[in-house]
Amino acid sequence: MEVKKLLHQEWGAGEIWTGIVALDHQAISPSWNDQAWREMADANQHYQLFYCSGVELAVEGFTLWRKVEGDSVAHLLKIAVAHPLQRQGRGQLLIGSSIKLLKGGATSCYLEVQQDNLGAIALYHKCGFSQLHQIRGFYPEGGNALVMGMDL
Numbered sequence: 001m002e003v004k005k006l007l008h009q010e011w012g013a014g015e016i017w018t019g020i021v022a023l024d025h026q027a028i029s030p031s032w033n034d035q036a037w038r039e040m041a042d043a044n045q046h047y048q049l050f051y052c053s054g055v056e057l058a059v060e061g062f063t064l065w066r067k068v069e070g071d072s073v074a075h076l077l078k079i080a081v082a083h084p085l086q087r088q089g090r091g092q093l094l095i096g097s098s099i100k101l102l103k104g105g106a107t108s109c110y111l112e113v114q115q116d117n118l119g120a121i122a123l124y125h126k127c128g129f130s131q132l133h134q135i136r137g138f139y140p141e142g143g144n145a146l147v148m149g150m151d152l
């Protein structure tokens, strides 16, 4: 399994882009609507997308980071792995590989995760993140978030 970075000129169209947006809709709640993805594609210099492909699925998993040029902090915004392929190491690989590719300039990273998303929280701990804070009512439907971070 190889993790690749989606080049910025490939954002907004094409098989990989479509696969990422479709996987977001399938796996992440709340997912972004098409307009949110389009706006991000337009401002894509601040974002980095990484994905892994397979024989049957163009996008088996992806992770989206926000990293502004010159900032030392990277923000993990999203990660998803197609349901039938979960618990086979792709999530850990996506995080580990994307962090290596992000490292230039980033000395720390953080994320928010729904407090009841125990699978994702376990993954983040396994990848080296620790819990920093809790934010009550962070999500639109009122759920609490954990903020997790790690030094790179």
Ligand SMILES: CC(C)(COP(=O)(O)OP(=O)(O)OC[C@H]1O[C@@H](n2cnc3c(N)ncnc32)[C@H](O)[C@@H]1OP(=O)(O)O)[C@@H](O)C(=O)NCCC(=O)NCCS
Binding pocket: 027, 028, 077, 078, 079, 080, 081, 082, 085, 086, 087, 088, 089, 090, 091, 092, 093, 113, 117, 118, 119, 120, 122, 123, 124, 126
């Ligand atoms: C969270 C997610 C990305 C994990 O991807 P994955 O490919 O299944 O993760 P991995 O196989 O690399 O798991 C690595 C470790 O994380 C932990 N883990 C992952 N999923 C877990 C689960 N459902 N329950 C408990 N621990 C879990 C385990 O320690 C696992 O190691 P193990 O399988 O040897 O026990 C995947 O479940 C997913 O896409 N979920 C829906 C989207 C989502 O919630 N994203 C996070 C918020 S944006």
